[in-house]
Amino acid sequence: MFLGLGAPxxxxxxxxxxxxxxxxNLPKLGKSFGQTVKGIREGMEGEDKPAKADATAESKPAEDVVVEHVDADDEDAPAAAEGKKFCGSCGAENPADNKFCKSCGAKLD
Known part of the structure; x- marks a missing residue:
């Protein structure tokens, strides 16, 4: 039973x-239906998370980042000392165990 419909x-x-x-024309119809469902799902995620295709199309090359040595006793230590990573594409802060950026989906080093 699917959406209240029986087999007949x-x-x-x-x-x-x-x-x-x-x-x-059924394969074309199926492909079109699948793309529509995918678009609706991406739209339901909201504007907070850009679609992966949009993120890769708009991504810029990562800039070189210089990391200075930070003493563990320093209370003003940057987030890198706290086990956090920053995205090279968008600059978003991510937990250390993330492999991909939570904002733009770019791979973290």
Missing amino acids: ELIFILIVVLVIFGPK
Whole structure:
């Protein structure tokens, strides 16, 4: 049972779709439907997280970062001493165990 529809109803719907679109156009229809579902899911995630395709298209090369030695006793130590990583693409702060940036999805070194 799928969305309140039984087997006879689903078979009837499939036959109608086959008659309307024809067997040659069903793969195109399936691909289009899949892309639509993917777009809806990405849209539901919100504007907080850009889509992976957008993030890679807009990504810029990482700039060289100079890390200075920090003593463990220094209370004003940067986040790197606290076990955090910064993204080379967007500069977002990430936990040390992350392999990818939580903001833009770029791979962390």
